[in-house]
Amino acid sequence: MEKRVKQEYKTSSRAGILDYLKQNRQRTVSAGEIHTHMKAQNRQVNMTTIYRYLEKLEVEGNLMQYTPQSGEKNGCVTYQYVDSKHKCGEHLHLKCVQCGFVEHMDCDFMKEIASHISAEHGFALECKGSVLYGLCKNCRGQGR
């Protein structure tokens, strides 16, 4: 039984989407924003195509997905490009409620958080999907 690697075609739609995601790696974007961006570039792409490509990137481990902040109205899922080597499953993420900027919390304090939660609250922390919200450095200043 031959194991055959599925080939992949290069298309300008995908290239455009990927560019946009990479340019915005430091924050989160929605499927709709991608669509709007592409349209503005006169390279309109169907929403279906966008969702399918996002799904693909996700499976390959190059995309983080964020559901809207709990309690938020009218939110939608947003996405962020990440290198798979980033080990995003091992640290928490801080997301700015204002601008969508995401900080990877990969510092030593992570261990303390995890062990406090385990020792005092009995929980085995799962970083994947756990997001802390707040105002980032930039947005703190500007009176909302």
Add this chain to the structure above:
Amino acid sequence: MEKRVKQEYKTSSRAGILDYLKQNRQRTVSAGEIHTHMKAQNRQVNMTTIYRYLEKLEVEGNLMQYTPQSGEKNGCVTYQYVDSKHKCGEHLHLKCVQCGFVEHMDCDFMKEIASHISAEHGFALECKGSVLYGLCKNCRGQGR
């Protein structure tokens, strides 16, 4: 100008929904679960009614809302009854990905987390909407 308190009628639908929420204060339930529960009790309530009452409780400050864990497929919004005196806006919440159990993290360590995040990452933490996921004490044991 008279300020008039809007009156409120007691109905068995609302009483049933509230009972169910209160009985399950330690965890999170969805609108659909409430619907199913009421039907099982032979006290069927329309989904519209459920959503409208949940909205009301939320406005009154007696309900926490949780969007599905980031990245989770097919999740829906879930709700938890809380006394408004609980000050849920001042601590984080730990939610079990398996059983939905929620732990209020109102311990001293909260301050340390907030100050680390502020000092090292520049973020002003916003507890409202920030949820950490993991496996609770009970679910840790049982091989998933």
Add this chain to the structure above:
DNA sequence: ATAATTGCAAACACTTTGCACCTGT
């Protein structure tokens, strides 16, 4: 040539809204 990619229209799941009817006070 042929497998991957795309667009369209329809289906989906969950939630919200408008409106006429019903119910608690």
Add this chain to the structure above:
DNA sequence: ACAGGTGCAAAGTGTTTGCAATTAT
């Protein structure tokens, strides 16, 4: 009597699916 609550049907939103047409290799 009448404000408040409810159910129904329809609309809404964001996302997914089936399928036939198109495109990269």
